[in-house]
Amino acid sequence: MDVDGDERKIRQEIVQPPGCNADYLKLYYGKLFPHAEMFKWMSYGNDGKHPACDPSYFGRREFSFTLENDIYVRFQSFNSALQLENSIKEKCPFKIDIGPVYSVDPARRHAYAQAGDNVFIPVERELVFDIDITDYDDVRYCCSGADVCSECWPLMTIAIKVIDTSLRDDFGFNHLLWVYSGRRGVHCWVCDGRARRLTNEQRAAVTDYFRVYKGNDNSHKKVSLTGPALHPFLERSSKVLTPFFEEKLLHSQNLFASEERFEKVLELIPDESVAAHLRGEWQVNPRSSTSREDLNVVRWERLKTKTKAPGLRRCCEEIVFSYAYPRLDLEVSKHMNHLLKAPFCVHPKTGRVCVPIDPDRCEEFDPTTVPTLSTLLEELNREGLRDDTENGMFSNNKQYSWLFCFFSW
Ligand SMILES: [Zn+2]
Numbered sequence: 472m473d474v475d476g477d478e479r480k481i482r483q484e485i486v487q488p489p490g491c492n493a494d495y496l497k498l499y500y501g502k503l504f505p506h507a508e509m510f511k512w513m514s515y516g517n518d519g520k521h522p523a524c525d526p527s528y529f530g531r532r533e534f535s536f537t538l539e540n541d542i543y544v545r546f547q548s549f550n551s552a553l554q555l556e557n558s559i560k561e562k563c564p565f566k567i568d569i570g571p572v573y574s575v576d577p578a579r580r581h582a583y584a585q586a587g588d589n590v591f592i593p594v595e596r597e598l599v600f601d602i603d604i605t606d607y608d609d610v611r612y613c614c615s616g617a618d619v620c621s622e623c624w625p626l627m628t629i630a631i632k633v634i635d636t637s638l639r640d641d642f643g644f645n646h647l648l649w650v651y652s653g654r655r656g657v658h659c660w661v662c663d664g665r666a667r668r669l670t671n672e673q674r675a676a677v678t679d680y681f682r683v684y685k686g687n688d689n690s691h692k693k694v695s696l697t698g699p700a701l702h703p704f705l706e707r708s709s710k711v712l713t714p715f716f717e718e719k720l721l722h723s724q725n726l727f728a729s730e731e732r733f734e735k736v737l738e739l740i741p742d743e744s745v746a747a748h749l750r751g752e753w754q755v756n757p758r759s760s761t762s763r764e765d766l767n768v769v770r771w772e773r774l775k776t777k778t779k780a781p782g783l784r785r786c787c788e789e790i791v792f793s794y795a796y797p798r799l800d801l802e803v804s805k806h807m808n809h810l811l812k813a814p815f816c817v818h819p820k821t822g823r824v825c826v827p828i829d830p831d832r833c834e835e836f837d838p839t840t841v842p843t844l845s846t847l848l849e850e851l852n853r854e855g856l857r858d859d860t861e862n863g864m865f866s867n868n869k870q871y872s873w874l875f876c877f878f879s880w
Contacts, residue, residue, distance in 0.1 A: 491817060491819060491822040491843075491844050491845070493539055493563055495844050495845065495848055496563050496564075496565065496817065496844070497560070497563050498848055498851070499817060499844055499847065499848070500559050500560050500563060501560055502851060503847060503851070504559065504815055505815055506552060506555060506556035506559065507552055507556075509555070509813070509814075509815070510529065510551075510552035510555055510556075511552075512662075513529055513532055513569075514528060514529045515528070515662075515664070515667075517529060527576070528572065529549070529550070529551075530548050530549065530550040530576055531548065531572045531573050531574070531575065531576055531577065531594075532548060532549075532569070532570070532571070532572045532573075532577075533545070533546055533547070533548065533569070533570030533571060533572075533573065533577045533810075534547045534548065534549065534555075534567060534568070534569060534570070534813075535547065535567070535568040535570060535810055536559075536562055536564035536566070536567055536568075537564055537565050537566035537567075537568070537819075538562060538563075538564055538565065539563075539565060544562075545570075546577040546578055546580060547577070547578060548576050548577050548578040565817075565819045566812060566816055566819060567812070567813040567816050568810035568811060568812055568813065569810065569811055569812075569813045570593075570596070570808060570809075570810045571593035571594070571595060571596035571807045571808050572593070572594055572595040572596065572667075573591060573592065573593055573594060574590050574591060574592050574593075574594050575590055575591055577591070593807040593808045594668075595667040595668055595807075596667060596807040596808070596809075597660045597661055597662050597666060597667055598644075598660075598661035598666040598667070598669055598674060598677065598804065599658060599659065599660055599661070599803060599804060599809070599811050600634060600658065600659040600661075600799055600800075600803070600804050601652075601656065601657075601658055601799070601800040601803040601804070601811065602627060602630050602631075602634075602656050602657050602658075602659075602797055602798065602799055602800070603652070603655055603656035603798075603800060604619050604623060604624070604626065604627060604655045604656055605617065605655055605656075606798040606800070607623065607626050607798060609735075610626075610724070610735075610793070610794045611623040611626065611724055612724050612725060612732070613723070613724065617654055617655045617820075618655075619654075619655055619838055619839075620839075621837065621839070622723040622724065623723075623724070624836075624837070624838055625715070625719055625720070625723070625834075626720075626795065627656065627657055628833050628834050628836070629711065629712065629715045629795055629797070630657070630797035630798070630799075631649055631657060631659075631828065631830050631833045632711055632830070632833065633708050633711055633712070633796070633797050634659060634681070634797055634799070635647060635649070635659070635830040636707070636711075637680075637681070637704055637707075637708075638659075638661060640707075641680075641704055642666075642677070643665075644661050644663045644665070644666055645663055646661070646662040646663050647659060647660070647661055647662070647830065648660040648662060648814065648827060649827060649828040649829075649830050649833070650814045650825050650826070650827050650828065651823070651825055651826050651827075651828055651836070651838060651841060652812065652818070652825060653812075653816065653817070653818025653821055653823045653824070653825045653841075654818050654820060654821050654823065657828060658811055658812070658825075660811075660814075669807075670807075671805060671806055671807055674804055674805050674806070674807070675805045677804070678799065678801045678804045678805055680704070681797070681799055681801075682801065683695070683696070683705070683792055683796055693793050694789045694792040694793045694796065695789070696785045696788055696789050696792065697785070701788075705792075708792075708796065709788055709791065709792070712791050712792060712795045712796060713788070713791050715795055716791045716794060716795050717768075717771065720794060720795055721765075721767045721768060721771055722765060722767055722768075725767055726767055726771075726794070727753075727766060727767045727770035727771065728766060728767060730753075730754065733749075733750075733753055733770060734750075736774070736790060737749060737750055739786070739789060739790050739793055740774075740778060740783070740786055740790075741782075741783065741786065742778075742780070742782065742783055745777050745778060745780075745783065748777065749770075749773065749774060749777055752773070753770060774787070774790075775787055812825060813825070814826075814827060817843075817844045821843070822843040822844045822845060823838070823841045823842070823843050823844075824841060824842050824843070824844070824847065826841055826842070
């Protein structure tokens with residue numbers, strides 16, 4: 472029995488949503504994918520037009536393709552926009568990942584190794600961040616796993632706001648590209664030259680800056696805000712996270728609506744007698760009949776009152792941070808040679824395009840309305856494939872025109 476073949480077939484059926492197949496991808500790469508803009512972006516001015524440019528720069532960048540049937544091809548490189556475009560169109564990858572710029576052409580790394588000088592090392596790479604909604608599964612009750620909805624997506628929105636502000640104000644970076652991952656999260660590409668040239672140690676230091684929990688994994692507490700005054704970054708983040716928690720998350724996730732849920736909050740109170748007191752009140756009086764107010768708000772306000780003692784002064788902030796502070800996949804950010812999915816890929820499971828997100832308007836972004844491969848091709852069909860010569864990816868569709876302002880650096 473051809474087990475491999477059967478397995479592959481099953482995997483293919485799972486992997487490909489209706490309308491996401493090789494034929495559709497071919498059309499997408501042929502008509503819509505922004506090859507020229509990707510080349511312009513990743514060249515960073517090293518395009519042969521300026522006297523000081525490095526003509527080998529783009530050719531030293533690693534691209535990796537996931538082809539149909541999960542065939543994974545790493546260390547590919549291209550010397551021109553045309554080469555990149557032709558290869559993508561020909562191989563029709565289900566996923567494109569972008570790696571670092573190496574010291575030498577990654578496709579010829581073996582030749583250099585044989586020559587004896589072991590010079591194949593990564594020398595530049597955007598500083599990248601990966602935030603995934605599945606890492607919030609213990610604090611969201613509307614969905615789990617890969618599902619997202621309008622109730623839990625705001626956790627991603629607030630993460631973009633907190634991290635984007637810090638990268639600009641605390642680190643002085645300017646060229647930030649936020650991208651929807653196509654399913655359940657967001658990526659950030661910090662493209663400033665200064666960021667691209669950070670060493671692994673420096674990357675680790677930047678990611679450490681964003682880490683709010685420095686204790687061990689055995690504690691319920693995942694956030695520890697210590698010291699006489701909060702670090703200015705945490706202070707500023709708190710001013711964004713607290714109103715979000717109180718005005719949105721509290722209701723949308725019904726954080727105090729059941730014993731199981733309020734227990735999770737009570738675990739974060741370091742004074743057991745205060746926690747026991749609140750537990751007692753809420754168990755005896757599961758639904759507050761005296762108030763028409765939202766139960767979640769009533770209980771949160773009560774908790775705030777009961778934790779006013781000097782020893783508990785950071786308690787409420789720690790609860791807010793535990794639920795709403797960005798949960799970054801720190802390993803992705805620490806290493807130069809970590810691959811990250813390219814913007815404008817089509818997610819193989821959802822068929823959705825990994826579109827950029829404008830951080831200044833991130834609350835308007837709704838992952839459920841992101842174009843899918845099939846909706847785009849329907850649109851293209853309606854346009855009658857007639858404007859080939861207008862070089863117009865979405866040229867007559869205002870909805871998408873803002874996507875490309877990111878490539879004008
Ligand atoms: Zn949800």
